[in-house]
Amino acid sequence: MPKFKPVPKFRSEDDEREFWxxxxxxxxxxxxxxxxxxxxxxxxxxxxxxVRLPEHLIGGLKALANERDIPYQALLKQFLAERMREEWRHRRAA
Known part of the structure; x- marks a missing residue:
C-alpha cells in the first residue's frame, strides 16, 4: 500500500484552494x-x-398559491422545476 503525504494545515480557505x-x-x-x-x-x-410577466399570469399564480397556502414565488419555483424535469425526461427518451 502506498504511503500518502500528510495534508497540511491551512490558514484560510484561499490558502487551501491555492494548494489543491x-x-x-x-x-x-x-x-x-x-x-x-x-x-x-x-x-x-x-x-x-x-422576469417580466403579464399581470393576469401573476394574478393566476397568486390565486393558485393562495389555495395551496404558499407564497406565489415558491409555487412558481415548483412549476419551473416540474417543467424542467419533464423536459429533461423527454430529451433522454428521444
Missing part, C-alpha cells in the same frame, strides 16, 4: 477507500432574477 490547485490529491488521499456521502440538509444556492 497546484498539487495532486492522489499523493495525499486514498481515493480507493473513499465513500460517497450525501448532505441532505444543504440548500441550493439561489440567485435573484427579474
Amino acid at each position: 490547485a497546484t498539487h495532486d490529491t492522489t499523493e495525499y488521499v486514498d481515493w480507493k477507500s473513499a465513500r460517497r456521502v450525501q448532505f441532505p440538509n444543504l440548500k441550493p444556492t439561489l440567485r435573484t432574477i427579474s
Whole structure:
C-alpha cells in the first residue's frame, strides 16, 4: 500500500484552494477507500432574477398559491422545476 503525504494545515480557505490547485490529491488521499456521502440538509444556492410577466399570469399564480397556502414565488419555483424535469425526461427518451 502506498504511503500518502500528510495534508497540511491551512490558514484560510484561499490558502487551501491555492494548494489543491497546484498539487495532486492522489499523493495525499486514498481515493480507493473513499465513500460517497450525501448532505441532505444543504440548500441550493439561489440567485435573484427579474422576469417580466403579464399581470393576469401573476394574478393566476397568486390565486393558485393562495389555495395551496404558499407564497406565489415558491409555487412558481415548483412549476419551473416540474417543467424542467419533464423536459429533461423527454430529451433522454428521444
